Amino acid sequence: IGLLVFMSILSMVGIEVGFHRYFSHCAFRTNTIIRVLLAILGCMAGEGPPVYWAANHRRHHQYSDQPGDPHSPNLLGNGIRNRLWGLWHAHIGWILDLELTNTVLYGKDLLRDPILTYINKYYFWWLFIGLVIPAIIGGVLANTWTGFLSGFLWGGIIRLFLAQQITYFVNSLCHVFGSRPFRTSDRSTNIGWLAPLTFGGSWHNNHH
Numbered sequence: 566i567g568l569l570v571f572m573s574i575l576s577m578v579g580i581e582v583g584f585h586r587y588f589s590h591c592a593f594r595t596n597t598i599i600r601v602l603l604a605i606l607g608c609m610a611g612e613g614p615p616v617y618w619a620a621n622h623r624r625h626h627q628y629s630d631q632p633g634d635p636h637s638p639n640l641l642g643n644g645i646r647n648r649l650w651g652l653w654h655a656h657i658g659w660i661l662d663l664e665l666t667n668t669v670l671y672g673k674d675l676l677r678d679p680i681l682t683y684i685n686k687y688y689f690w691w692l693f694i695g696l697v698i699p700a701i702i703g704g705v706l707a708n709t710w711t712g713f714l715s716g717f718l719w720g721g722i723i724r725l726f727l728a729q730q731i732t733y734f735v736n737s738l739c740h741v742f743g744s745r746p747f748r749t750s751d752r753s754t755n756i757g758w759l760a761p762l763t764f765g766g767s768w769h770n771n772h773h
Contacts (some may be wrong), residue, residue, distance in 0.1 A: 568699045568720030571725075573607075579606025580618075581764040588675060589619040591739035597680065606682045609695025611725045612732060614688040615681060620671035625736075629751035629773060630681075635659050635666060636736045639752050648741075689717040696721040730763050741770035749773045 586592040589728030604615050610759075612618055621635050623643055629632040638655035641647040654662075668676065684691065696717060703716020734756075743754030747770050759767035766772075 566720065568716050569724050571614055572720040572724045573728055574696070575606050575764075576610035577723065577731070577764050579603055579608070579610060580610045580728070580732055581766050582698050583607040584612070584615055584618045585622065585766065588615050588681075589622040601680060601684065604681055607690050608684065608688050608691035610697070610728050610732070611692055612729060614685040616668050616672045616675045616685045617666070619675055620666045620668045623665050626773070629749075629753065630740060631751075635664065637751075638737050638740050649652075652737045652741060655740060656733045659736075664678055666702075696725075699724070732766070734759060735763055735766045739767055743767075743770070745770050747771065747773075756764045 566570075584607040586593070587600070587603055590620070597660045607615055613621075625634055628637075630637045630639045632640065634640070634657045636659040638648075641654070650658075675685075680711065684767065699720020700713050700717035703720065704713030706708065708714060719745035737755055738759070740752050741754070741756050743756040745752075745754050751768065751771045751773055753773040755770045756767045
């Protein structure tokens, strides 16, 4: 459980601080070491390479809840069936559709960064390392193969699943349920109880 929590925190820092606030929105400046760490930690979360992630997010902001938004839950019409299908699409269905965002158009600045493109190129290696690290720690702490497998399961596989669902809740739930203190052109909402898990990402109406 400790490995699950520890690795989940690292994953969410990589996604919310790194992929989202830094690479997608350039919300702050930092040095090369922190930039590399954020990119690698984001890759370990298993939500795609940094350029791919940032390009999708920038496209989401350009077309939020309009045709062209890669993961809006609000484009399939009214009725319970369409609403549920829209939530499914926004949560994970859009990934299975295999519709690729033009990274040259939406991530041109990121593609000019040689360090980031190197990390982006070896995305699956960083993802693999993110599974191996908790397995090794679990094996060392327990000094058994059971500890190795337990670390791999809880700090690796289960952590990946939970971290992904938490992020995808922002795409789905935070465009359907919750409060809307700001009038925006989209249907983004705030869900306060999700904020600690999403590292603030579920203050989505505020963000938009």
